[in-house]
Amino acid sequence: xxxxxxxxxxxxxxxxxxxxxxxxxxxxxxxxxxxxxxxxxxxxxxxxxxxxxxxxxxxxxxxxxxxxxxxxxxxxxxxxxxx
Numbered sequence: 001x002x003x004x005x006x007x008x009x010x011x012x013x014x015x016x017x018x019x020x021x022x023x024x025x026x027x028x029x030x031x032x033x034x035x036x037x038x039x040x041x042x043x044x045x046x047x048x049x050x051x052x053x054x055x056x057x058x059x060x061x062x063x064x065x066x067x068x069x070x071x072x073x074x075x076x077x078x079x080x081x082x083x
Contacts, residue, residue, distance in 0.1 A: 001015045009081055036056040037056075
């Protein structure tokens with residue numbers, strides 16, 4: 001669910017829910033920093049498995065491919081570039 005989006009700056013705030021067994025089909029490349037806060041379930045990428053209460057910062061230029069074994073809900077904030 002998109003909570004806020006500004007296409008001109010790339011800013012977005014979303015509440016994301018993945019079903020158990022979800023796996024991204026492609027490697028995600030980040031144009032901007034991405035802040036994640038895990039609310040429920042397990043978020044997995046090549047760096048670690050993260051559970052509820054975990055904060056993750058993916059810096060601009062980084063890449064990852066994510067999945068979840070048991071389902072996952074997280075808040076995603078991409079600050080984009082300043083106006």
